[in-house]
Amino acid sequence: MPESTPVALITGSAHRLGARTAQMLHKRGWNLAIHYRSREDQALEVVEAMNRQRPNSATALQADLSKMSDTQRLGHEAMAQWGRLDALVNNASVFYPNPTPEATEDDWDSIMHTNLKAPFFLLQACLPSLRENTGSVVNLIDIYSDKPLANHPLYCVSKAGLAALTRSWAKDLAPEVRVNGVSPGAILWPEGDASVDSEYQSTILAKTPLNRTGTPDDIARTIVFLLEDAPFITGQIISVDGGRSLNM
Numbered sequence: 291m292p293e294s295t296p297v298a299l300i301t302g303s304a305h306r307l308g309a310r311t312a313q314m315l316h317k318r319g320w321n322l323a324i325h326y327r328s329r330e331d332q333a334l335e336v337v338e339a340m341n342r343q344r345p346n347s348a349t350a351l352q353a354d355l356s357k358m359s360d361t362q363r364l365g366h367e368a369m370a371q372w373g374r375l376d377a378l379v380n381n382a383s384v385f386y387p388n389p390t391p392e393a394t395e396d397d398w399d400s401i402m403h404t405n406l407k408a409p410f411f412l413l414q415a416c417l418p419s420l421r422e423n424t425g426s427v428v429n430l431i432d433i434y435s436d437k438p439l440a441n442h443p444l445y446c447v448s449k450a451g452l453a454a455l456t457r458s459w460a461k462d463l464a465p466e467v468r469v470n471g472v473s474p475g476a477i478l479w480p481e482g483d484a485s486v487d488s489e490y491q492s493t494i495l496a497k498t499p500l501n502r503t504g505t506p507d508d509i510a511r512t513i514v515f516l517l518e519d520a521p522f523i524t525g526q527i528i529s530v531d532g533g534r535s536l537n538m
Contacts, residue, residue, distance in 0.1 A: 295319065295320070295321050295347075295372065296319070296320050296321070296374075296376040296377065296423075297320065297321045297322075297323065297368070297371070297372050297374050297375050297376050297377070298312070298315055298320050298321075298322055298323070298375075298376065298377035298378070298379060298517070299323040299325065299351075299364075299365070299368040299375060299377070299378050299379070299416065300312050300315075300322065300323070300324065300325060300379040300381055301325045301355065301364075301379065301380055301381050301382035301408070301409075301412070302325060302326070302327075302381045302382030302383065303322070303324045303325055303326070303333075303336070303379075303381060304324060304325075304326040304329040304330075304332040304333035304336060304350075305329060305332050306506065307381060307430070307474070307477065307506050307509050307510070308325075308379070308381040308382070309324075309332075309336050310506035310507060310509070310510045311379060311381070311506075311509065311510040311513050311514070312324055312336065312340075312348075313336070313340075313510075314507070314510040314511070314514055315377075315514060315517070316340050316343070316344070316347065316348065318514065318518065320376075320377075321346075321347045321348065321371075321372055322337075322340060322347065322348045322349075323348075323349055323351050323367075323368040323371060323375075324336055324337050324348060324349065324350045324351065325350075325351050325352075325353060325364060325368075325382065326350060326351075326352055327352070327353065327354055327355065327382070330350070330352065333350040333352075334350055336348070336350075337349060337350045349371050351364055351367050351368060351371075355382055355403065355404045355408035355412075356399070356400060356403040356404055356408070357403075358407075358411060361407075361408045361411050361412050361415070362411060362412075362415045364412060364415075365412050365413075365414075365415025365416040366415060368416065369416060369418075369419045374419055374422070374423055375416050375419040375420060375423065375425065376419075376420070376423045376425045376426070377420075377425055377426050377427070377428070377517050378412065378413060378416050378420065378425070378426075378427045378428075379427075379428045379429075379430070379513060379517075380408075380409040380412065380413075380427070380428070380429045380430060380452070381430045382404060382408070383404065383405050383430065384400055384401045384404045384405055384445070385442075385445050386442075386445070387441045387442050388401070388441070388442065388443065388444050388445070389441045389443075390443055393443070393444060397444055398444055401444045401445055401448050402444070402448055402451075405445070405448035405449060405451075405452060406448045406451045406452055406455070409429060409452060409455065410455060413427060413459065417463070417467070420463075420466070420467050421463075421466040421467055424466055424467070425466075425467050425468075426467065426468045426469070426470075426516065426517050427456075427459065427463075427467060427468070427469040427470070428469075428470055428471065428472060428513050428516050428517060429452050429453075429455070429456050429469070429470075429471045429472075430471070430472055430473075430474070430509075431449050431452050431453050431456070431471040431472065431473045431527055432445075432446075432449040432473055432474065433473045433474070433475050433529055433531050433534060433535045434446050434449060435449035435450040435452070435453045435473065436450070436453075436473075436535070437535070452471070453471060453473075453527055456469055456470065456471040456525070456527060457525050457527075460524040460525030460526075461525065464524060468516075468520075468521075468523065468524040469524055469525065470516045470520070470523060470524060470525070470526050470527065470528070471526070471527035471528070472509060472512050472513055472516070472527070472528050472530060473527055473528065473529045473530065473531065473535075474504070474509050474530055474531065475498065475504065475529065475530065475531020475532055475534040475535065476491075476494050476495065476498060476503045476504065476531070476532065476534060477503060477504045477505065477506060477508065477509055477530075494534070497534060497537040498531070498532040498533060498534045498537070499532060499533030499534075499536060499537070500532035500533055501532075502532065503532075504530060504531070504532055508530050509530055512528055512530050516528070
């Protein structure tokens with residue numbers, strides 16, 4: 291028989307926002323399936339810390355979300371670990387500039403597979419357990435899904451598609467499954483993007499009414515709220531951006 295402790299699968303949760311969300315849910319009594327693609331050491335570190343606090347409360351699952359077989363396997367492994375799945379957080383994402391004149395088919399495939407195709411088919415794989423447990427889904431979107439960022443057309447359209455999926459799923463999967471989204475603003479600056487220099491950062495903060503970056507806790511608390519404390523909320527996308535979307 292499945293145990294009664296709620297279980298969440300969070301993609302891309304070996305570091306940054308995903309890891310902080312996992313840690314916050316774990317402190318509230320959840321079991322966690324920590325997904326990673328290549329950050330095995332970081333994923334195992336997160337899992338080992340959780341299991342020291344509460345034995346057999348976390349596991350690390352590797353999958354390349356650009357591959358359909360890996361995506362489906364991830365969902366099945368997450369459901370099998372404790373015999374249930376109560377929440378899916380689609381956090382993993384690919385972000386880098388790809389101006390239209392230079393963008394390649396490989397760029398398209400890389401971004402669309404991870405940011406849009408994988409969330410769709412991962413939810414499809416997890417759906418039986420989410421329905422059985424009256425589960426919840428949170429998709430990490432982006433404020434740029436609504437007002438695009440220059441020279442990132444593929445990223446922006448992938449997140450706009452995920453926003454549309456969020457609303458579609460909220461209608462199609464109700465009443466058993468709630469589906470919502472969170473759109474971060476300036477929380478953690480992207481890794482490996484040379485265009486996000488100090489001048490760019492200053493420009494973004496100047497357009498943010500709260501005049502500062504947020505923290506990973508701001509995102510994690512919003513996700514936890516949607517999973518635990520919002521039983522009558524579905525189909526909504528919450529911008530956690532310090533007011534940045536007011537001045538796009």
